[in-house]
Amino acid sequence: MANLTLVQAINLALVQEMEADERVMVLGEDVGKNGGVFRVTEGLQERFGEDRVVDTPLAESGIMGSSIGLAVGGMRPVAEIQFEGFLGPAYDQLVNHAARYRTRSRGAVTVPLTVRVPVGGGIHAPELHSDSPEAIYAHTPGLKVVMPASPYDAKGLLISAIRDPDPVIYFEPKRIYRAFREEVPEDEYTIPIGKAKVVEEGEHVTVVSWGAMVVDCLKAMDELPEDLSVELIDLRTIYPLDIDCIVESVKKTGRCVVVHEAPKTAGYGAEITAQVMEHCFLHLEAPVQRVAGFDTFMPYYKLELEYLPSVERIAEAIGACAAY
Amino acid sequence: MPKKVAYKAQIEHLQILDENGKLDEKLAKGTLTDKQVLALCEHIILCRHYDEIAFKLQRSGRMGTYPQNKGQEAIAATAMAVTRNDWMVPCYRENSALFLHGLPMEHILLHWMGDERGNQIPEDVNVMPISIPIGTHMLHAMGIAWAKKLQKTDHVALTYFGDGATSEGDFHEAMNFATVMKAPCVFICQNNQWAISVPREKQMASETVAQKGLAYGADCIQVDGNDVFAVYKATKDAVAKARKGEGVTLIETLTYRMGDHTTADDARRYRDSKELEAWAKRDPLLRIQKYLAAKGMWDDKKEKAAEAGAKERVAQIVKNCENIAKPSTDDIFDYTFATLPDDLRAQRDSMRTNSLSLEPGQSTLRSPEPQHA
Ligand SMILES: Cc1ncc(C[n+]2csc(CCOP(=O)(O)OP(=O)(O)O)c2C)c(N)n1
Ligand SMILES: [Mg+2]
Numbered sequence: 001m002a003n004l005t006l007v008q009a010i011n012l013a014l015v016q017e018m019e020a021d022e023r024v025m026v027l028g029e030d031v032g033k034n035g036g037v038f039r040v041t042e043g044l045q046e047r048f049g050e051d052r053v054v055d056t057p058l059a060e061s062g063i064m065g066s067s068i069g070l071a072v073g074g075m076r077p078v079a080e081i082q083f084e085g086f087l088g089p090a091y092d093q094l095v096n097h098a099a100r101y102r103t104r105s106r107g108a109v110t111v112p113l114t115v116r117v118p119v120g121g122g123i124h125a126p127e128l129h130s131d132s133p134e135a136i137y138a139h140t141p142g143l144k145v146v147m148p149a150s151p152y153d154a155k156g157l158l159i160s161a162i163r164d165p166d167p168v169i170y171f172e173p174k175r176i177y178r179a180f181r182e183e184v185p186e187d188e189y190t191i192p193i194g195k196a197k198v199v200e201e202g203e204h205v206t207v208v209s210w211g212a213m214v215v216d217c218l219k220a221m222d223e224l225p226e227d228l229s230v231e232l233i234d235l236r237t238i239y240p241l242d243i244d245c246i247v248e249s250v251k252k253t254g255r256c257v258v259v260h261e262a263p264k265t266a267g268y269g270a271e272i273t274a275q276v277m278e279h280c281f282l283h284l285e286a287p288v289q290r291v292a293g294f295d296t297f298m299p300y301y302k303l304e305l306e307y308l309p310s311v312e313r314i315a316e317a318i319g320a321c322a323a324y
Numbered sequence: 325m326p327k328k329v330a331y332k333a334q335i336e337h338l339q340i341l342d343e344n345g346k347l348d349e350k351l352a353k354g355t356l357t358d359k360q361v362l363a364l365c366e367h368i369i370l371c372r373h374y375d376e377i378a379f380k381l382q383r384s385g386r387m388g389t390y391p392q393n394k395g396q397e398a399i400a401a402t403a404m405a406v407t408r409n410d411w412m413v414p415c416y417r418e419n420s421a422l423f424l425h426g427l428p429m430e431h432i433l434l435h436w437m438g439d440e441r442g443n444q445i446p447e448d449v450n451v452m453p454i455s456i457p458i459g460t461h462m463l464h465a466m467g468i469a470w471a472k473k474l475q476k477t478d479h480v481a482l483t484y485f486g487d488g489a490t491s492e493g494d495f496h497e498a499m500n501f502a503t504v505m506k507a508p509c510v511f512i513c514q515n516n517q518w519a520i521s522v523p524r525e526k527q528m529a530s531e532t533v534a535q536k537g538l539a540y541g542a543d544c545i546q547v548d549g550n551d552v553f554a555v556y557k558a559t560k561d562a563v564a565k566a567r568k569g570e571g572v573t574l575i576e577t578l579t580y581r582m583g584d585h586t587t588a589d590d591a592r593r594y595r596d597s598k599e600l601e602a603w604a605k606r607d608p609l610l611r612i613q614k615y616l617a618a619k620g621m622w623d624d625k626k627e628k629a630a631e632a633g634a635k636e637r638v639a640q641i642v643k644n645c646e647n648i649a650k651p652s653t654d655d656i657f658d659y660t661f662a663t664l665p666d667d668l669r670a671q672r673d674s675m676r677t678n679s680l681s682l683e684p685g686q687s688t689l690r691s692p693e694p695q696h697a
Contacts, residue, residue, distance in 0.1 A: 033594045034521035057491035057527050058458060058519050086457065089492060124388045124438065127456045257678070264677040265667070289678040294671045299656045301388055301438030306653045306675070317678035324680065 004184040007177045009151035010040050010116075013158040014078065016188060018048050021076060024162060027054040028063055028080030028116075037082055038118060038177060060086050064093035064115070068101070071113045076162060078114045084171070085128025087117060098167040099142030114161045119147065119171040120212050120261055121308055124301045131298050132211075132262035137169050138239040138271070144193055145238040147171040149214035151182040153236055156191030164193060171238075173212035180215075196242035198249070202231035205322050206249040208272055209259040210235040213309065217259055220314035228322055238268060246272065247279045254285035255321050259314055264292035286324035291317045335534045337546045337578075340553035343606050345614025347553070355557045360404060362621055364552050365612045366630045368397040371420040372609065373634040377642060378433060382587040386646070390436045391416045395582030396514055398608035400424050401552040402482060405559035411450045411472075411481040413465035415458070417514055417581075418484045427451045429638075433645045440659075441651065459485060459492030462511060466502040469509035473569070480508040480566040482559070488519025490533055499540040499574065508566035510559065511537065511574045514549060516581040521594040537574030549577025550608040580606070 004012065018024045026041055026048075032055035035042030045053035056063050060081055067077040081087050087094065094115065101109045121130030137145045144166060148154035154172075161168040199214065200221070207230055209217045214234045221230050231249050235242065250256045256276050258269035269290040276288050291309045299307050340351045356364070375394050381387035396417050403412075403424035412418075412425050419432050426449040435442030435454065443453035452468075455461035465483030472479040489495055490513060502509040513533045517524050530536060537544040543565065547554040555577055562573035580603035584591045616622035657664060657672035664672070676682050 029519075030521045032521075035593075037520070037588070055522050055526055058488035058522070059491040059493065061493050062491070088457065089460070089494070126389055126436070126438075129456075264671075287679060289680055292677045294656060294677065295668055296656050296660050296671075300435075300440050302650055303653065303656055304438070307656055309677070313676065313678075316681060320678065320680040 001183050001185050003181045004151045005178045005181055006148070006151045006154050006172070007038060007040050009154040009182075009184045010158055010172065011042060011044075012184065013155040014041065014044060015047065017159055017162045018044070018052065020188075023074065023076040024078065025052045025054065025070070025075055026078045026080070027056050027067065029056060029058055029082050031055060031080050036080065038174065040116070040172070041080070060088070060090035061093050064090035064098065067113050067115075068093060068098050068111050071111045072101070072109055076112055078116060078162060081115060081117045083125075083129045084117050084119045084131050084133055087133065094137075094143070094167070095140050099140050102166065103142060110165055111167050112165050113167045114158070114164075115167070115169045117169060117171050118174040118177075120173045120175055121298050121304050122175040122212065124304075127300060130301075130304060132260065132293065134171055134238050135262055135266065135268040135271075138268055142167070144168040144240065145171065146193055146236065147173060147211045147238060148236060149173065149176070149211055149234050151184050153191050153197070153234075155184050156189050157193070157236060159188070160190045160193050163190070168193065171211065175212040176215055191236065194237050194240040194242055196245040197234045197236055198245070199232040199234050200230065202229040202253070204229045204253055205255040205257060205318055206231045206233065206246065206253045207257045207259060207318060208233045208235060208246055210238060211261065213259050213261055216309065216311055217314055219311045220318060223311060223315040224318060228319070230318060241271070241275070243275050243279065246276060250276055250280045251283045254283050255324070256284075257289040257291060257314075257317050257321050259291045259309055261293050261308060263295045264290055265295045267292050286321050289317045289321045333535070333538050335532050335544055335546050337548070338554045338558060339548035339551050340557065341551045341611055341615055343611055345611045345618060347615060351557070352553055355553050355560070356401070356404070358616075358619060358621060361552065361612060362616060364400055364404070365609070365616055365622065366633075367400055367424060368420060368609045368612070369627075369630045370634040370637060371397050371400065371423065373631070374419070374429060374638050374641070377638050378436065379583070379587060381433075381642065382436075387433070387437050389586050389588045391586040392583030393417050393419050395603065395607060396516060396549070396579045398550050398552045398555050398579070399484070399512070399514060399577065401556035402512060402559040405556055405563050406480065406482060408448075408450065409477070409479045410563070411452070411465070411468050411479065413452045413461050413468065413481055413483040414454050415461070415485050415489065416454045416456075417486065417516070421484070422451050425449070425451055429641050430644050433641065434648070437645060439648075439651065440655070441648070459489035460494045461485070462489075462498035463494055463501065466498045466505070466507050466509045469502065469507035469566070470505050473506070473508055478508075478567045480510060480563050482510045482512060482563075484512045484514060486519060487513060487515040487517065487524050487533055488522065488527055489513070490536055491527055496536075496540075499537055499542060499572070502572045503541045506569060507572065508569065509572055510562045510566055511542070511572070512559070513574065513576045514579055515576050516579050518581050518585070518595065520585045520589060523595070532576060534574055534576040537572075540572075542572040542574045544574045544576075546576040546578060549579030550606050550611070552608065552612060579608075582607075
């Protein structure tokens with residue numbers, strides 16, 4: 001057991017999967033000698049060589065498309081896209097090819113591919129380095145989308161992603177890359193894709209969130225009156241959604257607030273809200289609330305904290321939902 | 325049937341002013357005047373100081389990530405080969421060219437200070453905001469050039485990008501579109517040998533960047549990118565050709581990134597300091613100073629005066645950038661569309677997304693009248 005940051009936990013999962021399965025390889029821009037711009041792949045090239053940890057040319061479509069071929073050809077590629085904004089050039093390969101092959105070949109061609117992508121804002125980064133596009137990919141059939149919020153989950157989820165027979169986007173909330181440490185077992189373990197986690201149990205309001213926002217939700221809960229008991233669910237997997245976990249909680253509390261960084265309109269909160277209504281209509285005591293980014297671009301960093309759902313906004317929404 | 329050669333080509337390399345400040349008089353004919361060289365020398369001193377100050381601002385927490393331009397300032401000469409009507413569609417390592425083309429120097433600092441107003445370029449300056457995504461903006465340049473052709477002007481578009489950018493598919497689409505549409509577009513690749521930690525020879529298996537343009541039927545040339553004369557001449561020739569509708573040029577300027585990739589990077593992790601030392605001798609500024617000194621146009625006194633002038637000017641620019649009031653939160657919303665849709669207006673006015681307090685009049689934590697019995 002070691003006390004690790006999110007970055008270290010991801011690195012450990014990569015090392016262990018590469019040790020365990022020689023088909024596993026890492027590729028992307030600056031992932032080799034430099035160990036990645038966030039140092040997530042630090043030391044991997046030294047350990048596993050240039051054939052298995054590859055500095056690719058600067059081309060996201062190339063990374064994604066060639067990873068499809070590698071996967072079909074019998075490898076287990078873990079591709080890195082340096083920042084979520086640069087999924088743009090890779091979009092066609094990811095959405096129109098990686099996601100579709102199984103279906104369009106009726107199972108004859110499959111793509112066991114993991115795509116690691118740092119995601120989210122709050123680190124004073126330039127444009128297109130601070131976005132939260134998870135809903136776009138959750139909306140894409142054939143893709144699984146995960147986003148850990150803690151080092152322990154990060155390791156177990158990445159191992160599951162690498163072993164999954166289908167393409168998985170593994171979003172890494174960069175704001176909490178090094179924000180805190182957690183005990184992470186050295187032993188192999190997996191966190192199943194599609195299983196949410198109840199972070200804190202409570203009676204009055206269910207709060208659903210994922211990624212770095214989970215940390216802000218915890219802070220918001222500290223701001224609330226003592227007698228307001230909140231149940232916090234960390235989704236961990238965006239798609240497939242663990243609706244059972246949410247439904248069980250909302251049936252108990254009757255109130256639900258969804259918190260995410262991405263824009264509100266057609267964000268993943270809308271999907272959760274709709275499903276809560278479908279499953280829990282007669283249990284609801286208040287309209288489901290969404291606390292989200294605005295329906296604008298993530299502004300440059302002078303205003304990024306105003307854009308991100310603040311602890312105060314989250315606390316107010318929980319309070320308003322509880323008081324309704 | 326005997327085999328025959330279907331296509332043959334070679335790439336010329338142009339250098340006019342060598343590392344020692346020695347000029348090839350023949351090649352230099354009709355290029356830069358001494359007055360222009362002196363102006364470039366002073367401009368590069370100004371830009372380098374600006375760059376250094378930007379670096380220090382980042383280090384002292386007064387600015388976000390910044391990509392140093394140090395060593396690549398000879399690219400300013402491209403601006404002397406165009407008129408204000410022509411367009412520049414840049415990346416982030418050609419500050420010196422943008423400033424000469426009329427971009428107020430505050431803009432670049434503001435951009436890296438996390439302020440979109442840095443991209444709000446004055447109407448009479450034909451410069452596009454710097455491109456953060458790599459290798460995507462050359463298509464925009466090609467499109468602008470195409471528009472200028474359709475409008476029957478003789479204006480051209482220059483676009484700047486790095487060696488790494490030529491790996492992106494959009495680069496190839498832009499070259500192909502430009503040559504097929506005969507758009508008056510000049511492609512300028514600043515090959516500074518590195519794309520973050522990836523050296524040129526790992527980025528591509530082709531020996532030069534310039535030869536990539538051959539495949540699309542462009543004219544291609546490689547120049548010493550630290551030689552203002554060569555950079556100027558290649559650009560001037562390419563622009564003249566483009567103006568007359570005679571084709572597209574890809575210019576590869578061989579230069580070197582003297583700093584880290586950005587302030588968030590540490591190049592010691594992946595490159596040998598000896599390489600840097602070797603390139604330091606080929607510094608674009610050193611050789612113009614040598615050239616001018618040999619002509620009696622440059623000395624310590626002139627240098628000190630130029631540096632003092634640069635210091636004063638940059639101090640004022642920093643002041644202007646730091647004294648500007650923080651944008652209001654309305655700014656997050658107001659430029660999303662020409663007319664703000666109602667839901668965005670509500671978000672702007674309330675700074676809320678949760679429906680129980682979306683309307684500005686609704687106070688939070690106060691329950692509305694119960695709707696349900
Ligand atoms: C589409 C895209 N992918 C990745 C990045 C991250 N990134 C920023 S600069 C850079 C290297 C660029 O190298 P090059 O084109 O040679 O320009 P240089 O920085 O050397 O001037 C990378 C990979 C990006 N900004 N955009
Ligand atoms: Mg480069």
